[in-house]
Amino acid sequence: MGALWVVGExxxxxxxxxxxxxxxxxxxxxxxxxGRDVVGIVVAADPGEPAxxxxxxxxxxxxxxxxxxxxxxxxxxAAAHVAALATADAPDLILAGAGPxxxxxxxxxxxxxxxxxxxxxxGVAWADGGxxxxxxxxxxxxxxxxxxxxxxxIVTVRPNVATATPxxxxxxxxxxxxxxxxLPAVRVVERVSxxxxxxxxxxxxxxxxxxxxxxxxGGFDLVEQLAGSLGGAVGATRAAVDSGWIPYSQQIGQTGKxxxxxxxxxxxxSGAIQHKVGMQTAGTIVAVNRDPDAPIADFADLLVxxxxxxxxAALLEQLRGRSx
Amino acid sequence: xxxxxxxxxxPDPASxxxxxxxxxRLDRAAVPAVVNGxxxxxxxxxxxxxxxxxxxxxxxxxxxxxxxAPETLRxxxxxxxxxxxxxxDPALAGADAVxxxxxLAAALRELEFDLALAGVDTSDGVGGTVSAAVAAHLGLPxxxxxxxxxxxxxxxAVRVRRISxxxxxxxxxxxxxxxxxxxxxxxxxxxxxxxxxAARSKEIVSRSLADLGIDQATVGGAVATTAVLGTRTPPxxxxxxxxxxxxxxxxxxxxxxxxxxxxx
Amino acid sequence: xxxxxxxxxxxxxxEQRLLRDAVRELxxxxxxxxxxxxxxxxxxxxxxxxxxxxxxxxxxxxxxxxGGLGGDLLSVCLAVEQLSRxxxxxxxxxxxxxxxxxxxxxAGTADQQARWIPRLATGEWLICFALTxxxxxxxxxxxxxxxxxxxxxxxxxxxxxxxxxxxVADLVTVxxxxxxxxxxxxxxxxxxxxxxxxxxxxxxxxxxxxxxGSPTAELAFDEVRVPAAxxxxxxxxGFGLALRTFERSRPAIAAQAVGIxxxxxxxxxxxxxxxxxxxxxxxxxxxxxxxxxxxxAATEAARQLLYAACAExxxxxxxxxxxxxxxKLVAGxxxxxxxxxxxQVLGGYGYIxxxxxxxxxxxxxxxxxxxxxQQIQRLVIARALLGKDS
Numbered sequence: 004m005g006a007l008w009v010v011g012e013x014x015x016x017x018x019x020x021x022x023x024x025x026x027x028x029x030x031x032x033x034x035x036x037x038g039r040d041v042v043g044i045v046v047a048a049d050p051g052e053p054a055x056x057x058x059x060x061x062x063x064x065x066x067x068x069x070x071x072x073x074x075x076x077x078x079x080x081a082a083a084h085v086a087a088l089a090t091a092d093a094p095d096l097i098l099a100g101a102g103p104x105x106x107x108x109x110x111x112x113x114x115x116x117x118x119x120x121x122x123x124x125x126g127v128a129w130a131d132g133g134x135x136x137x138x139x140x141x142x143x144x145x146x147x148x149x150x151x152x153x154x155x156x157i158v159t160v161r162p163n164v165a166t167a168t169p170x171x172x173x174x175x176x177x178x179x180x181x182x183x184x185x186l187p188a189v190r191v192v193e194r195v196s197x198x199x200x201x202x203x204x205x206x207x208x209x210x211x212x213x214x215x216x217x218x219x220x221g222g223f224d225l226v227e228q229l230a231g232s233l234g235g236a237v238g239a240t241r242a243a244v245d246s247g248w249i250p251y252s253q254q255i256g257q258t259g260k261x262x263x264x265x266x267x268x269x270x271x272x273s274g275a276i277q278h279k280v281g282m283q284t285a286g287t288i289v290a291v292n293r294d295p296d297a298p299i300a301d302f303a304d305l306l307v308x309x310x311x312x313x314x315x316a317a318l319l320e321q322l323r324g325r326s327x
Numbered sequence: 328x329x330x331x332x333x334x335x336x337x338p339d340p341a342s343x344x345x346x347x348x349x350x351x352r353l354d355r356a357a358v359p360a361v362v363n364g365x366x367x368x369x370x371x372x373x374x375x376x377x378x379x380x381x382x383x384x385x386x387x388x389x390x391x392x393x394x395x396a397p398e399t400l401r402x403x404x405x406x407x408x409x410x411x412x413x414x415x416d417p418a419l420a421g422a423d424a425v426x427x428x429x430x431l432a433a434a435l436r437e438l439e440f441d442l443a444l445a446g447v448d449t450s451d452g453v454g455g456t457v458s459a460a461v462a463a464h465l466g467l468p469x470x471x472x473x474x475x476x477x478x479x480x481x482x483x484a485v486r487v488r489r490i491s492x493x494x495x496x497x498x499x500x501x502x503x504x505x506x507x508x509x510x511x512x513x514x515x516x517x518x519x520x521x522x523x524x525a526a527r528s529k530e531i532v533s534r535s536l537a538d539l540g541i542d543q544a545t546v547g548g549a550v551a552t553t554a555v556l557g558t559r560t561p562p563x564x565x566x567x568x569x570x571x572x573x574x575x576x577x578x579x580x581x582x583x584x585x586x587x588x589x590x591x
Numbered sequence: 592x593x594x595x596x597x598x599x600x601x602x603x604x605x606e607q608r609l610l611r612d613a614v615r616e617l618x619x620x621x622x623x624x625x626x627x628x629x630x631x632x633x634x635x636x637x638x639x640x641x642x643x644x645x646x647x648x649x650x651x652x653x654x655x656x657x658g659g660l661g662g663d664l665l666s667v668c669l670a671v672e673q674l675s676r677x678x679x680x681x682x683x684x685x686x687x688x689x690x691x692x693x694x695x696x697x698a699g700t701a702d703q704q705a706r707w708i709p710r711l712a713t714g715e716w717l718i719c720f721a722l723t724x725x726x727x728x729x730x731x732x733x734x735x736x737x738x739x740x741x742x743x744x745x746x747x748x749x750x751x752x753x754x755x756x757x758x759v760a761d762l763v764t765v766x767x768x769x770x771x772x773x774x775x776x777x778x779x780x781x782x783x784x785x786x787x788x789x790x791x792x793x794x795x796x797x798x799x800x801x802x803x804g805s806p807t808a809e810l811a812f813d814e815v816r817v818p819a820a821x822x823x824x825x826x827x828x829g830f831g832l833a834l835r836t837f838e839r840s841r842p843a844i845a846a847q848a849v850g851i852x853x854x855x856x857x858x859x860x861x862x863x864x865x866x867x868x869x870x871x872x873x874x875x876x877x878x879x880x881x882x883x884x885x886x887x888a889a890t891e892a893a894r895q896l897l898y899a900a901c902a903e904x905x906x907x908x909x910x911x912x913x914x915x916x917x918x919k920l921v922a923g924x925x926x927x928x929x930x931x932x933x934x935q936v937l938g939g940y941g942y943i944x945x946x947x948x949x950x951x952x953x954x955x956x957x958x959x960x961x962x963x964x965q966q967i968q969r970l971v972i973a974r975a976l977l978g979k980d981s
Contacts, residue, residue: 015492015493076469076470076471076489076496076498078459078469078471079463079468079469082459082463101455103447103455103471103472103489103490106447106448106454106455106456106459107456107459107469107471108459109456109459110424110428110455110456110457110458110459110460110462110463111459111460111462111463111469113424113425113428113456113460114428114432114459114460114461114462114463114464115463117425118425118552119423119424119425119551119552119553120423120424120425120454120456120552120553121553122424122452122453122454122455122456123453123454135556139561140345141345141346143561144345144560144561145346145347145558145559145560145561146558146559146560146561147347147351147555147557147558148555148556148557148558148559149553149554149555149556150553150554150556151552151553151554152551152552152553152554153552156552156553159454159456186462186463186466186469187462187466187467187468187469187500187501188468188500189468189469189470189498189499189500189504190498190499190500191496191497191498192486192497192498192499193496193497194491194493194494194495194496194497195488195494195495195496195497196493196494197493197494197495203492209590233585233590233591241510244510245514251474251490251509251510251511252490252492254510257340257364257450258364258365258368258510259510261453265590266585266588266590268581276340276341277340277341280340280450284561286588287584287585287588287590288564289581289584289585291577295569295571296864300567300569301567302564302567303567304564304565304567304568304584305567305568305570305580305581305584306567306568306569306570307570307577307578307580307581308569308570308571308577309571309572309574309577310574313574314574314577314578314581316574317574317575317577317578317579318577318578318581318582320578321575321578321579321582322582322591325582325591398604398605399605401605401606401609402605402609405606405609517613517616518609518613519613519646519647520610520613520614520646520647520648520650520651520660521647521650521660523606523609523610523613524606524610524655524660524661524662526606526609527606
């Protein structure tokens, strides 16, 4: 019977993306219900640290060392290794995050192994000898449970589906080398940090977002202050991004990111469908808007009718007052 | 510069009328189709690139879609694409990501191009894996999440800014290459009236599975690798509480709610 | 893209839908903001004309071989409708441009078309339609402006009244009597006069109730010489050509009327959603809701009739005259009714210049009068129904 694999993705903390630790936790829980082995895989120029980090969550981690993983675009390098490994070891499930690296990896892997893909999982379980995957579709209107016809496949998992919880004791690390065809090289010329880019907004537990009503880049100062005060990230609608008030990386919605924070505070956002699909599964939705008939009134938990600057300023004051 | 843009007709997201058919697959007849939003950004990027060096340049649309798709492609042609290639075959109904990638790769293999562009994901599937799979099938360098594309025709190479959590990575690869495109590339143009009227005389070539040399039995819904086992409607959120009053009153109601739900 | 006239059931082709949306987008982003000022200043909006020319909208009615876009009648009407929704004067720029050019398109020689169409298509030239006279309105056949043959030219003398764009046009399509003794409908011939030219003058500009940015002129012809090569069609063909022209131009006026009605409806609905009296939105009072419902239904009915008429006329239906008259009749009355009701919904605010509906009501009235009064439209329809008395 095939094992369940988690492919660790590169990230800023210990060289491992946070989502990989969340998925590792999810898959560890599956080990019991599936009776399968669970394995983590790390492909990196220097796999020591990320493998050790992933091993905090899983009983065994394969560490694959390849200089190219740093010098070239990671997903193509990693996919080639994982595909070769999969040909040898025949896992039943390969999981990655539903962010850019995970998706790229999943796509290339699918082509190389012929395995099917289920994407954006909000839940993974085991039933009838195979994985079942829960997905939210049609902008949240429907939740589907899907499976693989051959009971094996690749799954990408959304952030914040599981809470990363280390195992009782760390697992062991096995260096592995695999030969096999590589994918065409894409060279990383340089990695550029830009001021004002925040942590990936998909990971945030609290998001304060501004829309057209914010009126300009200056208006986003208030949004940022509220986000800071609540310990959250700043989000925006497409209108705000297209107007140049805030970078595209903060955009939430159809052509931006899909998020599921515990709290979504929407300021000056009408809640049109293109934005709604990006955030409507948030735990709590609070909106501030001048228009009581805005579409967001249909799905927010609380709508405060008023000027977002006045309400926002009052809210900021009250929040600061609380923390004393 | 010859560019192919992968285009997917999807149910119009603004219509909010998408639903699954009885076979558990997306019911594509339920709602009129439009060009996938992210693909329009890819197309816009292509049009801007060929405008820089129009001699001998063109933009070909490539789409795998039901036979009714030519009408949907018209807007893309009206924006300025040169021609379209539509892969359509009844056997493709219900095709999953695996079949789609194989078929698109086969169709792309027949075309000559320096760059193939695709949107990072679609509003109906939102999977975002097909373009990587197509590149792998064809042995093309794959540069993803592009916020900027800078080809160097003389060097037959392309540089792409790939969006990263901290900013961007500058990637480089030889051409031909496949690039997945984000909205950061720039707002798609509205088709001009001239473009709209010119679109009617632009050709859309149809390719069937037989034309591509693909055995029907190996693609499509019949051999799908995934299946929907069940669906449920998520619980309704519950009534919205609407608060009017002074800003201070509104703010304190928010604080109350957040505290009650232990968010602060 | 949602909203009235924008749903999947509207049976437009994808091309027509794209076109409608493109013009709508332009109207919303560039035209709407100018509408009130155009009305207030009562000056021809040259910037709007440049905008329509630059966007190839003025090229819509003309054949591709002469630089036009080869749009069918429905396409032209879709553009007029969307422009008029924002500003009826701007919508009229396209409608009147088409009207003036239709005789050339319908009966012009290849040489005449090659001479005039290209610069009409680019919008470099504007053209107006000069048939009406002070004593010849509904009874157009009674026109008295005279065109006397002199060698290889005609000498035109007389005066035309109520000519849209008369003061800004570069070409004047004028109908003049070439044979005063012929039967009524054979007296007139059609000429295109390139202006300015000796003897031609704009002698008056009307001060109007509505469509105030559109110049309505009195034109004087004092022995204006025009080459015989500028005669469109044969001598005596003029009146028939005018009737064939109206068949295609009346739907454009219907489109203007539908656009005006739609604009008024949207303004009324927006107001009814915001305005609160007696503790609730006024739109939730049944009397207001009923008015809005009737306004919507009437506007949609006029729109669908217009679209159907365009299809019939483009298909050269033998019934084209009846369709043309019907769509103009219904749309004009609808525009008047809907705009009047819109003012009523807005109450006091509807009566003042701060809100657009009083302008829309003033603009709507002319759609019941020009390009054939409603009474003339009824005559046309009745005749189509009854045939001739044998």
